[in-house]
Amino acid sequence: MGRSRKLYVAVGLLLPAHLLVLGASFLSPYDPDVQNRALPFVPPTRPHWVDARGKWHLLPFVYAYMALPDGFAAYEPDTKRAFPVRFFVNSPRQQPVGGTYSRYHLFGTDEGGRIFLLGTDRYGRDQLSRLLYGGRVSLMTGFIAAVLSVGLGLLLGSVAGFYGGVIDGAMMRFSDLFLALPWLYVLFAFRAFLPLRTPPRESFTLLIMIIGLIGWARPARLIRGSVLSAKNRNYVLAARGFGASDAYLLQRHILPQTVGIVVTQAGLLIPHYILAEVALSYLGLGIGEPTPSLGNMLAEVQIQSIMSSHWWMLLPGVALIPLVAGYYSLAEVLHQRAGLIHD
């Protein structure tokens, strides 16, 4: 009962988040890198149903923003200029962002009006669109880096566990090095040897590579242990006695034993690596502008006045909470399931 409820919590947190992120190009009203220099730090747009004369409307509308003459980034809704909210707007992107492309957007307004449901950042870019695309970038980093890490761990761990001897010893001492050092320091150290200014696509690849390649030691350790115990089971010895090759043994009998560990480790590493991306991008060492990611969006609140007066700039941090909590509880469920299968 407790376990299935935990599974529901995990799925309930992760499924909506992933659907939002996958549908970013349809759900976001604007391109994440389109700037409105005249509208920095616009507070979230409120959809209205009742207009200035007290008349009700069936479909919501938004007011245009009017910058107040005194003060920076202070706005008031201009009640004279109302724009109805349109659904399934056809407004082609200038360029596809993050691999997908959608002609239609869930909502938008007529020309001249702007709808920023979560406000804008310092360049007047729509925070909602940036959050959706940035979530996609961060999740993709976490996911690919975890696959890389677990894949490398699977390769090295199974080789070390299966062949043993000198290979095993050398590999495990090498992994000790990675396990003993605090991982963020290692991450920084590796980052220090790589170029600082790279185009967005390359910095994305670079980030995935370092995050993924540094974390191989723990999955490798665990997989080695599981391979070691699987190697000496009677049916494996019997199969070897019948003349099975090493490759066949690994593929047919030994690696299936490690599935539980592989899946659990992946579930644990994804949120870990999402946070790694956030940490590096926050400090300006990860994904650079104009590509949004949860980390470099949060970097804007390094300036204390932005954090204290524009609360919507903190939303990328809020978005991380269900994401990380969902993945951790998923990993816990997987861990318990895997334990049950083995017993």
Next chain:
Amino acid sequence: MVSIGSSELGWWGKMLDILAHLFLPVTALVLSGLPVLVRHVRAAMIEVLSSPFIRAARAHGIPRRSVLFRYGLRAAANPLVSLLGLSLAILLSGSLLVEIIMSWPGVGPLLLQAVLTRDVYVVVGVVMFSTLVIFTGNLAADGLLYVLDPRIRND
């Protein structure tokens, strides 16, 4: 590491000033590191409380609080101490970020500046320093465990 007017504060005043500025970063770090330790001690405590010597202590009429804290917690403190080294590694990674965010002039901002200015020697030095801290922490944890837990002294 110098507040405005700190030169006139004197020794004790400087100490208090540093402590006041330590409050937020330390709170952030403690809150991030605490749950793991609590989970481990909870598991150990459950295991210890169901063991025969606790039942014997209860049967002797030793007060409940004394059973829990003097007998139970002492036996359950093993993971707490042996996790000291590990949690030090996690805390050190966390403190890297906390120091940068809270402008604490520690190793974190130093490492970030070194990475941004491509000063590789400083980077290597800081990583070496972190390693040293962790080794010391692990050594201290082992020693402490030896002192606290008589069960591991047999071999």
